[in-house]
Amino acid sequence: MTRYLRLMRLFTGATLSAQLEYRANFLGAILASLGEVGVALLGIGVLFGQPGTETVGGWTFREALLVTGFFMLTEGVISVFIQPNMSKIAEAVRTGSMDFTLLKPLDAQFGVSTRHLNVLRVGDLLIGLGLIAYAASGLTVTGGGLAGAAVLYLSAVVIVYCIWLALSTTAFWFVKTQNASELFNGVFGAARFPVTAFPVPVRALLTFVVPVALITTVPAQALTGTLTPALALASPLVAGAAFVLTRLFWLRAVASYTSASS
Amino acid sequence: MTTPTPDAAVHVRDLRKSYTVHEKEPGFLGSLRSFVRRQSREVEAVRGVSFDLAPGEVVGFLGPNGAGKTTTLKMLSGLLHPSGGELRVAGFEPRRREADFLRRITLVMGQKQQLIWDLPALDSFLVNQAIYEIPDPQYRATMHEFTEVLGLEGILKKQVRKLSLGERMKCELAAALLHRPRVLFLDEPTIGLDVNMQEAVRAFIRDYNERYGATVILTSHYMADVTALARRILVIDQGQLVFDGDLARLVERGGGGKTVRLQLRRPVTAEALAGYGSDVKVDGLSAELTVPRAEVSPRAARLLADLDVADLTVEDPPIEAVMAELFGRKDREVVRG
Numbered sequence: 237m238t239r240y241l242r243l244m245r246l247f248t249g250a251t252l253s254a255q256l257e258y259r260a261n262f263l264g265a266i267l268a269s270l271g272e273v274g275v276a277l278l279g280i281g282v283l284f285g286q287p288g289t290e291t292v293g294g295w296t297f298r299e300a301l302l303v304t305g306f307f308m309l310t311e312g313v314i315s316v317f318i319q320p321n322m323s324k325i326a327e328a329v330r331t332g333s334m335d336f337t338l339l340k341p342l343d344a345q346f347g348v349s350t351r352h353l354n355v356l357r358v359g360d361l362l363i364g365l366g367l368i369a370y371a372a373s374g375l376t377v378t379g380g381g382l383a384g385a386a387v388l389y390l391s392a393v394v395i396v397y398c399i400w401l402a403l404s405t406t407a408f409w410f411v412k413t414q415n416a417s418e419l420f421n422g423v424f425g426a427a428r429f430p431v432t433a434f435p436v437p438v439r440a441l442l443t444f445v446v447p448v449a450l451i452t453t454v455p456a457q458a459l460t461g462t463l464t465p466a467l468a469l470a471s472p473l474v475a476g477a478a479f480v481l482t483r484l485f486w487l488r489a490v491a492s493y494t495s496a497s498s
Numbered sequence: 499m500t501t502p503t504p505d506a507a508v509h510v511r512d513l514r515k516s517y518t519v520h521e522k523e524p525g526f527l528g529s530l531r532s533f534v535r536r537q538s539r540e541v542e543a544v545r546g547v548s549f550d551l552a553p554g555e556v557v558g559f560l561g562p563n564g565a566g567k568t569t570t571l572k573m574l575s576g577l578l579h580p581s582g583g584e585l586r587v588a589g590f591e592p593r594r595r596e597a598d599f600l601r602r603i604t605l606v607m608g609q610k611q612q613l614i615w616d617l618p619a620l621d622s623f624l625v626n627q628a629i630y631e632i633p634d635p636q637y638r639a640t641m642h643e644f645t646e647v648l649g650l651e652g653i654l655k656k657q658v659r660k661l662s663l664g665e666r667m668k669c670e671l672a673a674a675l676l677h678r679p680r681v682l683f684l685d686e687p688t689i690g691l692d693v694n695m696q697e698a699v700r701a702f703i704r705d706y707n708e709r710y711g712a713t714v715i716l717t718s719h720y721m722a723d724v725t726a727l728a729r730r731i732l733v734i735d736q737g738q739l740v741f742d743g744d745l746a747r748l749v750e751r752g753g754g755g756k757t758v759r760l761q762l763r764r765p766v767t768a769e770a771l772a773g774y775g776s777d778v779k780v781d782g783l784s785a786e787l788t789v790p791r792a793e794v795s796p797r798a799a800r801l802l803a804d805l806d807v808a809d810l811t812v813e814d815p816p817i818e819a820v821m822a823e824l825f826g827r828k829d830r831e832v833v834r835g
Contacts, residue, residue, distance in 0.1 A: 239631065246628050254616040257657070335577055336612040339605055341597035342629050494517065495577050 243342070244350050251320075251353045265356030272311055273363045276304050279428050293433035299460055301371035303430045306389065306452040309364025310427065313393055314400070315357035321349050322400045323417065326407035332495055345486050349401065368459075377459050384458040384468065391475035392451040398478035401486065408489035427452040447474055506586070507681055507713035508551040508574065513583035515544040515569050543569040545737035546583070553680075554711040558724030558745070561734040562825055567717045570734070571683045574715070575605040588681050601630060604679040608686035611670055613658045619669035620654045623676060630677035637676070643709075644672045647702050664695035671699065675706060682706075682714045688723055700726050721817040735825055748824075749814045755788040758798065761809035774801055783808075788815075 255261070283289070284297045292300060325348055328334040337347045403416035423446050426434075431442050431449040443449040450471045457463035519541050522532040544566040551557060561567050572578040573585065576592035576599065585592055590599035613622045627637050645651055648668045653661060661669065671687065684703065688696040700723060707714055707727075718724055724731065724745075731748050733741035741748055758775060762783045771778045774797055775787035789797045794812055801807060 239628075243625075243628050246625055250614055250617060250621050250625060253621065254614060257616045332607075332610055333612070335572075335605070335607065335610060338577055338595065339575060339600060339603075340629050341600040491579060493577065495572055 240346060243346075247351050248353055251351070252355055255355055262356055265354075266359055269357060269359035269363060272360060273308055273367075276308055276428050280304055283429070283433075293430055295430045295433065298371050298374045299456065300430055300433075302368060302375070302456040302459060303452050304428060305364050305367030305369075305371055306392075306455050307364070307428045308360060308367055309389075310392065310396060310424075310451055312357060312360030312362075312364050314396060315360055316354050318397055318400050319417070320352040320354040322404040324348070324352060325404040329407045329493075334493065335495055338490065338493065344490060345401075345483065349397070372459060375460055378461060381459050381461050384463070385455045388450075388458050388463075388468065388471050389455040391471040392455060394475040395447055395450060395471075395478050398475075398482040402482045405482070405486050405489045408493055424448060424451075430456065450474060505553065506550040507553040507555070507588060508549075508715070509584070509586040510550070510570075510574070511548045511584040513544055513547045513570065513573065513585060514542070514581045515566075515573060515578060516540055516542045516581045543737055544573070544580075547734065547737070547739050549732060549739065549742055551713050551715070553713055554707070555730065556707055556714040556716065556728045557730045557732055558728035559715050559717045559732050559734065560724060560821065561717075562821075565734045566737040567734055568685055571605060571685050571715065571717065575603055575683050576600070577605070601677060602679055603681045603683065604674045604677070605683040606671060606674045606685065606687050608667070608689035611658075611666065613666065613669055613673060615659050616657060618655045619650075619658055619661075619673065622658070622669075622673050623654075626673055626676050632677055636678075640676055640678060641672075644675070644702075647705050648672060648698065664691050664698075667691060667695070667699065668702075671702060678710060680710070680712055682712055682716075684714065684716045686718055687716070688718060688720055696720060696723065703727060721821075725817060733821075733824060740824065745817075749817065749820055750791070755790045755815070756794050757813045757815055758787055758789050758794070758801070759809075759811045759813065760785045760787075760801065760805070760807055763806040763808050766805060 280297070280300050283292050284300070290296065295303070325334075328337065328348070337344050340347060399420060400417070403420060406416060426442055427448045431439050431453045434442065439449070450467075454463065454467050454471050458468065517540070518538050520532065521537045521539055522528055547566070547570060559567050559570070569578065573580050574587055574592055576595045579593045588599065588602045590596055590602075592599065613619055614625070623641070626632075632640070645654070648671065650668060650672060653665045653669065656665075658666060658669065667687070675682070682703075687703070688699050691699065703714065703716070704727060706712060714727070716723065716727060729745060730743065731741065731745050732739060733748070741751075755775070762785060765783060766780065766785065768778045768780045768785075771780065771785060771787055775789040777786075777788040779786045789812075798810060798812065802810060
């Protein structure tokens with residue numbers, strides 16, 4: 237365990253130094269972060285901007301802002317921690333550099349999941365946390381609500397990671413998989429808004445088929461104290477199941493690795 | 499079924515690997531057709547290969563492109579799962595990729611790189627040190643030794659992307675051997691390098707083998723690599739082993755004859771030499787001809803008696819010629835020399 241933590245520190249150091257080699261990239265990344273938050277805020281601005289609109293789907297402006305905060309935070313987690321690693325899986329399979337990962341006496345899934353980090357997008361994390369703090373400051377939040385939100389958000393991150401890993405792992409068979417991550421981004425866009433703002437059939441889809449509700453709405457509900465026990469239990473269970481299933485899928489993929497010829 | 503040699507470093511019996519490949523006709527229409535309906539075909543890359551290597555043995559693994567060399571090495575290092583057969587490397591079953599197995603082996607691929615592109619090679623070494631859990635004193639000792647033998651001084655702190663191909667290959671080798679593996683799979687480690695660099699890489703491999711008693715399997719397109727490092731040669735063709743034995747035996751068996759080189763005092767015509775051997779080449783006062791192995795002594799004696807010869811040498815044909823002959827043959831049975 238300590239070895240794995242040490243390795244993560246080392247990987248982080250290496251990827252940080254590598255990115256510092258290209259300074260001009262920073263500016264672009266900051267603009268991208270601002271663009272993201274602008275679009276997200278514009279969305280709820282349009283919803284609540286109508287005169288006389290107090291709540292949307294039972295959510296006040298502050299509460300909805302909370303969901304936007306979790307959305308931005310998740311965008312940050314994806315662009316800083318998840319996507320930089322997952323996008324390299326397909327490349328590694330195509331070029332055959334996956335060989336080196338599989339040759340190391342280190343869990344290969346850990347290797348491909350922690351090797352890279354995009355520090356340029358740390359801004360997204362800060363913006364997300366800032367939005368959550370701002371939105372929560374106008375609401376009554378209990379200690380229990382905070383702890384619950386933290387646990388549920390952790391489950392949410394595990395779920396997001398598993399979906400990305402499962403989509404990226406298909407590269408072992410299909411080699412090129414950029415469109416799979418586009419698919420995720422398209423569906424995940426719906427997480428900007430509280431799922432209860434959607435019509436019932438869409439809501440069901442976003443909860444049970446693609447667990448978008450579990451990612452942003454459920455942690456926000458935990459903070460505001462409006463979460464049902466069923467959903468509170470569902471999230472960690474789904475996360476656990478997703479982790480086991482993607483693990484098996486990953487192992488299956490590695491076994492059928494064909495390794496690009498040298 | 500043969501029983502495995504108990505102390506073999508590498509034990510291979512009837513190893514097989516088949517792939518499904520997709521075929522596509524050229525051009526856009528061909529691509530479209532293949533997008534709609536994939537034509538696939540089973541290809542047998544390795545078809546029943548068997549051999550054993552003793553600890554510390556260095557073997558050259560030769561064969562034309564696509565013969566199955568790389569596929570075999572990838573199965574030996576656990577990257578590919580065999581379709582059939584038996585495989586033990588350093589006492590482990592490679593396909594299970596156990597950490598203790600991976601710590602004992604390395605695979606160097608001349609055409610792929612593991613070093614972090616934007617950082618100095620030292621950073622990659624530190625990552626490998628942590629991954630392989632190499633204790634600091636051992637790491638320092640190994641680095642010291644590699645720096646000396648490979649001449650890494652001065653290039654370890656440059657970003658990898660700024661290194662020349664040769665410098666990068668030296669660093670790749672160092673990174674791949676940092677954990678002092680017992681079994682080395684080297685797939686074209688000198689490809690694209692100039693003669694001096696090739697020699698440096700060879701010297702390093704020889705030194706490592708002698709120092710640690712490591713077992714080495716080496717593939718190369720440069721016959722000089724193989725002749726300099728390996729006494730034993732495995733030749734694979736179309737997925738099957740066609741020769742396993744001494745380098746000298748391979749030369750003896752493969753070549754239909756020896757090359758006789760003459761330095762003459764008076765010019766002769768090619769026709770005049772035709773009676774002494776085949777493949778006659780004349781260039782001014784030097785001439786070259788091929789003589790059947792068994793006939794070398796009497797023919798040389800006749801040449802010396804009949805012509806005004808200043809110098810006469812008898813050489814084995816270059817290994818390239820031996821290979822060409824071997825692969826041109828029809829019989830495919832394994833020859834053990």
